[in-house]
Amino acid sequence: MSDILIHDEAGVRTITFNRPEKKNSITAGMYAALFDAVDQAAKNPSVRVLVFQGHATVFCAGNDLGDFLQNPPAGQDTPVFRFMHCMAAFSKPVVAAVCGPAVGIGTTLLFHCDLVYAGDNAAFAMPFVNLGICPEFGSTLLAPRMFGYHRAAEALLLGEPLSAETALELGLVNRIVPPSEANALAAQQARKLAAKPLSSLIETKRLMKKTDASLQSERITEEAAIFGRMLTEPAAREALSAFAEKRKPDFSQL
Numbered sequence: 001m002s003d004i005l006i007h008d009e010a011g012v013r014t015i016t017f018n019r020p021e022k023k024n025s026i027t028a029g030m031y032a033a034l035f036d037a038v039d040q041a042a043k044n045p046s047v048r049v050l051v052f053q054g055h056a057t058v059f060c061a062g063n064d065l066g067d068f069l070q071n072p073p074a075g076q077d078t079p080v081f082r083f084m085h086c087m088a089a090f091s092k093p094v095v096a097a098v099c100g101p102a103v104g105i106g107t108t109l110l111f112h113c114d115l116v117y118a119g120d121n122a123a124f125a126m127p128f129v130n131l132g133i134c135p136e137f138g139s140t141l142l143a144p145r146m147f148g149y150h151r152a153a154e155a156l157l158l159g160e161p162l163s164a165e166t167a168l169e170l171g172l173v174n175r176i177v178p179p180s181e182a183n184a185l186a187a188q189q190a191r192k193l194a195a196k197p198l199s200s201l202i203e204t205k206r207l208m209k210k211t212d213a214s215l216q217s218e219r220i221t222e223e224a225a226i227f228g229r230m231l232t233e234p235a236a237r238e239a240l241s242a243f244a245e246k247r248k249p250d251f252s253q254l
Contacts, residue, residue: 004033011048011194013041014187023061023101024054028071031079038086048194048201050090051186052109053097056119056179062104065243072231073224081224084137087112088216091202093193097186098122099179108137110172111146114205117186118164119179124172127159131243132235132251134226141212141219146171 005016015037017024026034041047054060073080087094087109096110099119107124110116126143128135135143135156143152147170155162167173177185193201206213230236235254242249 002033003027003030004037006037008047010191011046012051012187012190013037013047013049014051014053014190017052017054017060020055020058022064023058024106025061025064026105027064027067028079031083035079035083035086038083038090041092042086042090045198048092048198049190050092050094051096051190052094052113053183053186054099056099056182057121058100059098059102059122060106060109061101062106065240069240069244073228075228076221076224081220084220084224085217088138088220089213091206092198093190093201093205095186095190095193097182098124098173099182101125103127105137107172108135108139111137111139111142115186115189116173117182117189118167118173118176119182120164120176121179122164122167122173122176124162124164124167125159126156129157130159130239130249132233132237132239132249132254133230134223136220136223136227138216138219138223140223141215145212 003019005018007014007016015034019025019030038050041050090112093115094113095115096113097117098110100121100123102110102122102124104126107126126135126139134140140156143156147155151170162170164173164176168176175185235251238251238254239249
């Protein structure tokens with residue numbers, strides 16, 4: 001069975017992270033599938049709303065670090081960055097249901113969603129600094145705008161998990177429900193959106209995001225360049241070696 005499931009029904013395309021045994025961590029092949037699914041949804045007039053979901057116990061644990069080390073992103077045309085730019089430019093409504101861990105891109109993806117519903121077991125984290133790299137997906141622009149600078153600095157510089165309640169307070173999620181209800185609620189809200197005039201949804205979203213549109217693309221590109229450079233530097237090598245060796249990294253000389 002595929003690690004990324006795509007289901008279209010009544011104008012709603014649902015994308016499911018389907019690798020629970022690996023906490024839905026994302027490989028390069030999965031990024032390629034995600035890009036194709038979102039790109040096709042953007043171009044297909046019968047798809048009116050996009051939904052991202054995982055499982056009741058886990059949304060997405062970020063990149064699969066083993067695969068990531070074997071297939072590091074080498075430029076803007078790699079699947080991960082194609083997916084990011086496609087999502088940032090996606091004009092139709094995007095809904096997400098998040099339960100359990102949402103780490104790295106599992107959280108930064110949500111800045112590009114319009115409605116986010118969380119299970120009460122959700123935990124959000126952006127631990128990029130802890131891995132010796134910088135944040136991605138425009139999060140250095142979007143997190144301060146959503147959270148305020150000091151709360152964003154706490155989330156991005158410390159990289160510590162945020163509870164569902166904190167995410168609600170910060171505006172990252174719309175509502176908290178029991179984990180067994182999150183996917184159904186996201187689907188319900190998506191169906192409501194799909195029943196509305198698409199042109200009105202697109203124009204309303206465009207107007208709300210108009211100030212950020214070009215800035216997001218520029219920031220994603222800038223972050224990607226710095227991210228790629230930092231991957232080759234000592235801090236990232238130490239962090240990734242420590243992860244592979246199951247030890248605490250030592251940044252005292254870096």
